[in-house]
Each structure stands twice: as C-alpha cells, then as structure tokens.
Amino acid sequence: MPHAPEYVVGMERLVGAVQELSLARDIESIMAIVRRVARELCGADGATFVLRDDGKCFYADEDAISPLWKGSRFPMEACISGWAMLHRESVVIEDIYADARIPADLYRTTFVKSLAVVPIRTASPVGAIGNYWASHRRVTPDELKLLQALADSTSIAIENVQLISELEARVRARTAQLEAANRELEAFSYSVSHDLRAPLRSISGFSLALEEDLGDRLDDNTRSHVGWIRSATVRMGTLVDDMLSLARANRVELDAAPIDLSVIARAVADDLGAHTPERRASIAIADGLVASGSATLMRAVFENLLGNALKFTGRTADPRIEVGSTEAAGERVFFVRDNGAGFDMSHASRLFTPFQRLHSSQDFPGSGVGLATVQRIVHRHGGRIWAESEPGRGATFFFTLSPTSS
Ligand SMILES: Nc1ncnc2c1ncn2[C@@H]1O[C@H](COP(=O)(O)OP(=O)(O)OP(=O)(O)O)[C@@H](O)[C@H]1O
Ligand SMILES: [Mg+2]
Numbered sequence: 001m002p003h004a005p006e007y008v009v010g011m012e013r014l015v016g017a018v019q020e021l022s023l024a025r026d027i028e029s030i031m032a033i034v035r036r037v038a039r040e041l042c043g044a045d046g047a048t049f050v051l052r053d054d055g056k057c058f059y060a061d062e063d064a065i066s067p068l069w070k071g072s073r074f075p076m077e078a079c080i081s082g083w084a085m086l087h088r089e090s091v092v093i094e095d096i097y098a099d100a101r102i103p104a105d106l107y108r109t110t111f112v113k114s115l116a117v118v119p120i121r122t123a124s125p126v127g128a129i130g131n132y133w134a135s136h137r138r139v140t141p142d143e144l145k146l147l148q149a150l151a152d153s154t155s156i157a158i159e160n161v162q163l164i165s166e167l168e169a170r171v172r173a174r175t176a177q178l179e180a181a182n183r184e185l186e187a188f189s190y191s192v193s194h195d196l197r198a199p200l201r202s203i204s205g206f207s208l209a210l211e212e213d214l215g216d217r218l219d220d221n222t223r224s225h226v227g228w229i230r231s232a233t234v235r236m237g238t239l240v241d242d243m244l245s246l247a248r249a250n251r252v253e254l255d256a257a258p259i260d261l262s263v264i265a266r267a268v269a270d271d272l273g274a275h276t277p278e279r280r281a282s283i284a285i286a287d288g289l290v291a292s293g294s295a296t297l298m299r300a301v302f303e304n305l306l307g308n309a310l311k312f313t314g315r316t317a318d319p320r321i322e323v324g325s326t327e328a329a330g331e332r333v334f335f336v337r338d339n340g341a342g343f344d345m346s347h348a349s350r351l352f353t354p355f356q357r358l359h360s361s362q363d364f365p366g367s368g369v370g371l372a373t374v375q376r377i378v379h380r381h382g383g384r385i386w387a388e389s390e391p392g393r394g395a396t397f398f399f400t401l402s403p404t405s406s
Contacts, residue, residue: 007142010041014146014153021157025164027060030157034129035063037150042143044131045111050081051127057082064132066111078103081117081128088125090118090148094138114138118148121155129154190247193240200240204233242369245300246354249376254294256381261289261298261334265323268302274310274321281310286324289334291401297377304370305336305397311364312395313340331400339394351387374399 017037024030031049038047046064050057057079059069076082083101084091094114096102112132116139119125129151131139139147207229211218218226265285274283283306291298306321313319322337343351343358350356352375357368374397378385382402389395 004142007146010143010146013037013040014149017150018153021153022160024157025161027158027161030154030161031061034150034154035061038129038131038147039063041146041150042116042131042139044116045134046132048081048130048132049127050130052076052085052125057085057128060127064111065134068110068112068132069106074106079106080115081130084117084119084128085125088119088122090116090144092116092139092144094136116144116147118144118151120151120158122148122152126155126158186247186250189243190251193243193247196240197237200233200237204230204237207233239367239369242367242373246369246373246376249297249300249373249380252294252297254297254380256292256294258290258292259295259298261291261302262287262323264295264299265289265302265306268299268306272303272306272310274306279310279319281313281319281321283321284323286322289323289325291332291334293381293401294377297380301374301377301399302336304374308370308397309336309338309340309395311340311366312342312359313338314364316340333398333400335396335398337394337396342389342391342393342395344391345389348387348389352385 014037017033020033021030024033035047035049038044038049046062046066046068048059048064048068048070049061051060052058053073055076056073057076059072059074062068062070074082076086080091080093080101091101093099093102093116096107096112096115097104110132111134113135114133114137115130117128117130120127120129129147131147207226211223211226211230214222262285269283269285273279274281302323306323309321310319313321316339318339320339323335324337325332325334327333341359341364347358350358352371354372355368357366375385378399378401383400385397385399387395387397
C-alpha cells in the first residue's frame with residue numbers, strides 16, 4: 001500500500017533532522033532540533049524533551065503553544081515519560097483523563113488532551129520525546145514510526161556528543177600533561193646548561209694555569225694533552241651556549257612589533273664578518289623585508305641562517321648568499337639562499353632536530369643546535385620553516401611568520 005503524502009513529507013523532515021543531528025555538538029543543539037521536528041512530524045501543539053536524570057524524569061526542553069513542565073523533575077513512576085522509559089515502549093493516549101497512568105493534577109493547568117511518548121534508545125532508555133495535542137487526537141501508526149525513528153537518531157546524536165566531549169576532555173588533559181612535561185624539561189635543560197658554565201670555566205682556567213705554571217717543564221706529549229683539554233672545553237663552551245640559546249628561544253617573552261628583517265640581516269652579516277676579505281662572500285639582502293615579530297629572536301634566526309650559509313659556502317669558489325622574500329598562495333615567504341655544500345633532501349627531516357648534523361665536523365664544525373633554535377623561534381611566531389637543497393648546489397631555507405605578522 002502506498003504511503004500517505006503526509007508520511008512522505010514526514011520522512012523528508014526526518015531525513016533533514018537526522019542530518020542536522022549528525023552535526024550537533026552539544027545537547028542543547030540536539031534538544032533544539034528534536035523539540036521542533038517532533039512537533040512538525042505529527043502536527044502536535046507541543047513537544048517535550050525529557051532526560052533520565054538520576055532516577056528522575058527531567059523535562060529539559062519544550063516547544064509548545066503554552067508552557068508545559070520545562071525545568072521540572074518528576075519521579076519516574078509518577079509521569080508518563082517515566083512509564084515509557086521504564087517499559088521501553090511508546091505510549092499513545094487519546095484522552096489523558098481516561099487513562100490511569102496519567103497524574104491528572106499535573107495536566108489540569110495545561111492545554112493537553114491527548115499525547116504520544118516515545119523512549120530515546122529503546123534498549124536502555126536515556127530519555128523520552130513527548131508530543132501533546134490540545135484536542136482528542138490519536139497519533140497514526142505512521143506518525144509513531146517517524147517519531148520513534150527521530151528518537152533513535154536522537155540517541156545516536158547524544159552518544160556522539162558524549163563521545164566527542166569525552167575525547168575533547170582527554171585531549172585537553174593530555175595536552176596539559178605534555179605542556180607541563182615540556183616546561184619541566186626546558187627548565188631542566190636551561191639550568192643544567194647554565195650550571196655547567198661555572199665548572200667549565202674552572203677546567204678551562206686551570207688548564208691554562210697549568211700550562212703557564214709548568215712552562216718549559218712540560219714535555220711535548222703532556223703539552224698536547226693540555227691543549228686537547230683546552231680545545232675540548234672551548235667546544236663544550238660553545239655547546240652549552242647553543243643549548244642555552246635553544247632554551248631561551250622558548251623562554252624569552254614574545255614582544256612582537258613591526259620589524260625590518262633587511263636591517264637585522266645586514267647587521268648580522270656585518271657582525272659575522274661576511275664582508276671581510278677573508279670571508280669574501282657576496283651577500284645580497286633585499287630591501288623592505290618588513291614583518292612583525294620579536295627583533296631579538298629574529299636576530300637569532302639570521303645569526304643561525306646566515307652563519308650556516310657562510311659556513312657551508314666556506315669551501316665554495318665563488319660564495320653567494322641571498323636574503324629575500326617571495327609570495328606563495330598570498331603568504332609572504334622569506335628565504336636565505338646560498339650556493340654552498342648543500343645536502344641530500346632525503347635527510348631533510350633531521351635538519352631541525354637538536355644535535356643532528358648532515359655534515360661531518362671535520363668538514364664543517366658545529367653543534368647541530370642552530371636550526372632547532374631557528375625552528376622554535378619561527379613556530380613561536382606562528383610560522384613554518386623548510387629547506388630545499390641539492391648536494392654541491394647550495395641550500396635555501398624558507399620561513400613564514402604568522403599571516404598577520406608578515
Ligand atoms: N646552508 C646550509 N647548507 C648545507 N647544509 C646545511 C645548511 N644549513 C644547515 N645545514 C645542515 O643542517 C645541519 C644542522 O644545522 P644547524 O645549524 O642546526 O647545526 P650546525 O650549523 O651544524 O651547528 P650549530 O648551528 O649548532 O653551530 C648542519 O650540520 C648541516 O648538515
Ligand atoms: Mg648552524
């Protein structure tokens with residue numbers, strides 16, 4: 001038998017409601033959808049959304065021609081939604097005053113003459129949807145089917161919302177744990193690096209004193225041993241300083257202000273002696289590389305990127321370094337390019353990890369901390385950093401700062 005046109009219209013409404021419910025992210029949105037659609041599905045004068053709450057029926061929400069029981073709690077045994085939940089079945093009552101299950105006193109102040117209630121989640125009901133009419137109206141089997149289908153979708157939507165909020169809470173807790181662990185690690189590495197400086201100064205100072213005090217009495221072998229101690233302490237001093245600046249990149253307050261990266265890069269290039277005869281590198285720095293960020297931290301970025309560019313062009317015949325910017329997908333991308341030793345892109349993922357180096361320290365000395373520091377600074381500005389290279393054909397380091405700061 002073909003379905004009545006109202007049933008088809010009802011089905012369409014139901015499908016729409018199911019789609020809306022699948023997007024709902026909180027119980028309030030679910031209730032807002034359900035109370036409206038429940039009424040529409042069977043032309044009711046009112047609908048209630050009832051939740052099972054600590055052994056009570058909580059009339060959480062309603063949509064009706066005049067107020068029903070929104071906000072009230074009734075014992076499960078003393079109301080008809082409780083009956084539907086306890087018996088796990090729907091209730092249809094054409095004349096409420098003729099049905100013994102209805103607490104008539106609760107209805108006398110309302111417009112209700114007939115009703116239909118369906119449980120939400122039949123297996124173990126978590127709530128109920130009530131529909132009410134101001135006339136003696138018997139809900140049709142088709143309408144009841146639609147109403148029950150709405151209740152089933154509602155129960156899935158409620159479960160989704162619970163799942164999502166549980167997951168969100170777990171993510172929040174986990175993030176907080178990770179942040180705390182990170183802060184601890186940072187504080188630890190900062191204080192370790194800091195505290196290492198004093199004993200290091202002693203070793204360095206006393207080995208120098210030893211060399212001076214013993215003077216000619218040192219045989220060549222011992223003298224070279226003392227020399228090793230001294231160069232090792234210098235090396236360790238650099239490492240400690242690098243680790244401190246890595247830790248600082250996270251600790252320094254990010255006081256963003258308009259800055260001119262061209263000016264910063266030029267000052268850094270001068271400090272690094274890039275233009276001195278023995279470095280003989282040609283450095284081209286574009287004008288107007290304006291951004292917003294921390295001048296102190298961006299200076300550290302160029303110290304490292306230009307420092308690397310100079311270092312890795314150290315063995316190049318005609319070293320050329322370029323600082324500039326390009327536009328990609330509406331975003332300003334800054335770059336530092338050189339024509340030095342380059343590296344194999346298959347190892348690119350290790351570039352920004354502390355203490356990872358792609359070249360031997362015989363060829364190019366270093367601690368492997370510089371780019372880790374640069375990445376932290378760029379991330380703190382809300383930007384990204386990446387590199388492109390080919391062995392023997394130079395390297396380009398690209399970075400963005402957050403969209404508002406570039
Ligand atoms: N411009 C570049 N050209 C070729 N390789 C590079 C360049 N910049 C970085 N690299 C590679 O990435 C590695 C990591 O760079 P990073 O700046 O972190 O360390 P480093 O320069 O070796 O030491 P540090 O900067 O701590 O003194 C380098 O050891 C090198 O292998
Ligand atoms: Mg470096």
